[in-house]
Amino acid sequence: MKRVLLLAVVALFVMMPSSSFARTPISDSDLSAVTAQEGVSIYWNNVTTSAFSFTASWGQSNISSVTGQPIANFAFDKGGFAGVDVMFGDTSINGLLTIDVGVNNSTTTAASGIPGGVELGLKNIAIKMGSIQAIVKNGAEKTLSVPTATMTLGTYYLTSVYATINGQVIICTH
Secondary structure (H helix, E strand, O other): OHHHHHHHHHHHHHHOOHHHHOOOOOOHHHHHOOOOOOEEEEEEEEEEEOOEEEEEEEEEOOOEOOOOOEOOOOOOOOOEEEEEEEEEOOEEEEEEEEEEEOOOOOOEOOOOOOEOOEEEEEEEEEEEEEEEEEEEEEEOOOOOOOHHHEEEEEEEEEEEEEEEEEEEEEEOOO
């Protein structure tokens, strides 16, 4: 019974005209006139990074002679480090990024006159950073975290950093 059913299905496929599986053919000349018209939109809706910080320092742990002994009468024979503790506030990004792809390099983007290709549209991309603070220090060790061996030299503070980005990035062949 299974063989009869299998043979019936095979016979149906054999008897169907091959044109029923075909799609409408497109000539090369018709295909060469086709360019991309639509693309992808990426909405950045309150994409955030939480606050982060780092310490950068430079210096050396001791200043010594070639023999490894401290240099006599040298004011900083214990060495020292100078550096900065940097803290960034929360950062957020909002806006629209569009990606459009064109395949015909002989056509140009209407507004710019630049040959077609991949176009990244930046529409009111808003970047906001809460604050940036940097504390300049010197100390006896590289982490600049031992209170008794560290001295603060100054502080840098910047707040309410905003940027709005508009425009296009066009990638094309040359």
